[in-house]
Amino acid sequence: MNSYYITGIILSRENIGEKDRLIVFLTRERGKLRAVARSSRRISSKMAGSLEPFNLVRCWIHIGKTFDIIKGVELIKTFPNLVRDIKKYLLVSRIIEFIQYIVQENEESPEIFKLLFGTMSAMNDYENINSVYIFFWINALALAGYKMRLDRCICGRREITSFSSSMGGVLCNDCIEKADDVITVSNSVLTLLKEYAIIKLSEAVKREIPQYLMEEIENIIANFRIYHTNIRLKSEEVNV
Ligand SMILES: [Zn+2]
Numbered sequence: 001m002n003s004y005y006i007t008g009i010i011l012s013r014e015n016i017g018e019k020d021r022l023i024v025f026l027t028r029e030r031g032k033l034r035a036v037a038r039s040s041r042r043i044s045s046k047m048a049g050s051l052e053p054f055n056l057v058r059c060w061i062h063i064g065k066t067f068d069i070i071k072g073v074e075l076i077k078t079f080p081n082l083v084r085d086i087k088k089y090l091l092v093s094r095i096i097e098f099i100q101y102i103v104q105e106n107e108e109s110p111e112i113f114k115l116l117f118g119t120m121s122a123m124n125d126y127e128n129i130n131s132v133y134i135f136f137w138i139n140a141l142a143l144a145g146y147k148m149r150l151d152r153c154i155c156g157r158r159e160i161t162s163f164s165s166s167m168g169g170v171l172c173n174d175c176i177e178k179a180d181d182v183i184t185v186s187n188s189v190l191t192l193l194k195e196y197a198i199i200k201l202s203e204a205v206k207r208e209i210p211q212y213l214m215e216e217i218e219n220i221i222a223n224f225r226i227y228h229t230n231i232r233l234k235s236e237e238v239n240v
Pocket of ligand 1: 153154155156157171172173174175
């Protein structure tokens with residue numbers, strides 16, 4: 001077999017040489033995948049219009065010596081609001097950057113594909129993007145192997161007061177001393193995190209998180225992510 005099909009979301013693209021582009025996909029079938037679009041920078045190239053970041057495409061790909069070569073593209077879905085709305089664009093850029101780090105090449109990852117596709121669709125179609133954004137992070141970290149404990153303390157108590165990345169999640173007042181990286185968390189945020197530990201995306205799109213709570217929640221998530229994965233995002237340096 002010297003060719004194959006993939007269904008994938010375009011994560012990024014970069015120019016190589018005079019005319020070609022290297023496209024990075026998150027595919028349903030093969031995890032992260034790099035392939036070259038030959039001559040895609042020519043104005044007449046039919047392929048170029050479909051091979052834009054964030055698009056969902058189906059591609060026919062030939063196996064090449066250095067890189068595999070994209071031979072055909074079918075555009076399945078675009079997410080126009082993610083490009084048009086600057087806040088949506090910045091939040092999705094962070095998500096995409098994280099996905100590039102955590103998904104390996106040629107490793108089937110249907111769950112993370114489903115999460116990314118669901119998140120992008122929801123952020124494109126709905127205005128309550130804070131809720132969808134937080135839903136993504138809690139679930140993406142869990143899929144990457146770092147599930148936050150959000151419903152109860154390590155001792156089992158449900159009366160939680162704080163958060164510690166090194167202890168894996170929320171803590172009660174009696175257990176605070178066991179960690180040296182305790183973050184004090186407001187009651188509103190603790191309640192919210194408990195809920196997000198169990199809700200589905202279809203529920204997250206119906207909710208919204210007020211902007212004044214976002215800084216606190218994002219700080220917890222970034223702290224947890226960096227502690228466990230050591231991934232720092234360039235796109236996070238741009239404030240939303
Ligand atoms: Zn405890």
